[in-house]
Amino acid sequence: MTERLSEALNKTQGTEIIVPCSKCSGRTAHDVVSSFDQFGEDDSSYYQWGQHYQIIRCKGCKTVSFRDAYSNSEDYIQISDDEWENEVFEKLYPSRLEGRKDLGKEARYLPNDVNRIYQETVQALSNNSPVLAGIGLRALVEAVCKEKNATGSNLFEKIDDLANKQVVTPAGTSILHKVRTLGNAAAHEVKPHSETQLALAMSVIEHMLKDVYVIPKLVDAEFD
Numbered sequence: 001m002t003e004r005l006s007e008a009l010n011k012t013q014g015t016e017i018i019v020p021c022s023k024c025s026g027r028t029a030h031d032v033v034s035s036f037d038q039f040g041e042d043d044s045s046y047y048q049w050g051q052h053y054q055i056i057r058c059k060g061c062k063t064v065s066f067r068d069a070y071s072n073s074e075d076y077i078q079i080s081d082d083e084w085e086n087e088v089f090e091k092l093y094p095s096r097l098e099g100r101k102d103l104g105k106e107a108r109y110l111p112n113d114v115n116r117i118y119q120e121t122v123q124a125l126s127n128n129s130p131v132l133a134g135i136g137l138r139a140l141v142e143a144v145c146k147e148k149n150a151t152g153s154n155l156f157e158k159i160d161d162l163a164n165k166q167v168v169t170p171a172g173t174s175i176l177h178k179v180r181t182l183g184n185a186a187a188h189e190v191k192p193h194s195e196t197q198l199a200l201a202m203s204v205i206e207h208m209l210k211d212v213y214v215i216p217k218l219v220d221a222e223f224d
């Protein structure tokens with residue numbers, strides 16, 4: 001079976017698509033700014049496919065990113081009782097998790113070691129790697145304990161010492177213990193957690209990172 005392939009520039013330029021935005025948190029309208037589009041079909045023109053490499057820009061925050069969208073004449077999804085639509089297999093770069101907004105530029109206020117683990121964990125979370133994300137969340141808690149010189153013979157005691165040192169509130173401590181057990185399960189039982197659980201745990205950690213590292217730096221800068 002031979003295949004006919006054609007390529008064109010900007011065939012899908014100017015179209016509007018709805019995809020998750022990493023800055024706006026949620027799905028937003030994006031413009032296709034530029035595209036490289038490929039189309040293929042078999043001899044009989046029975047089977048056809050299209051692959052579109054697109055530079056896209058969020059209409060809200062203007063952030064530019066990249067989309068790879070593939071569809072073919074065989075894969076359909078049902079959208080109502082009697083309506084079907086071509087299924088689009090979509091990859092977004094940088095990858096993102098719908099509804100999640102990370103620390104963005106504020107991450108630069110984190111100590112280097114903490115920031116490195118934070119960035120890797122964000123990657124794992126948005127790249128659908130739940131086991132690694134769980135391990136990363138626990139490693140983040142460990143990195144904060146180390147940076148704040150929390151004492152104790154295990155992570156349990158170190159988290160409690162963070163509370164003694166008033167780095168985190170008692171309420172924050174109980175949440176960190178939850179993240180610790182979540183990381184344990186990921187590391188020792190190779191147990192993946194749901195995206196929702198992990199995203200929530202990450203928001204809690206981000207909240208702590210903001211309290212401990214980001215806000216003090218911003219306050220220093222504003223009220224010197």
Ligand SMILES: [Zn+2]
Nearest residue numbers: 021024058061
């Ligand atoms: Zn946006």
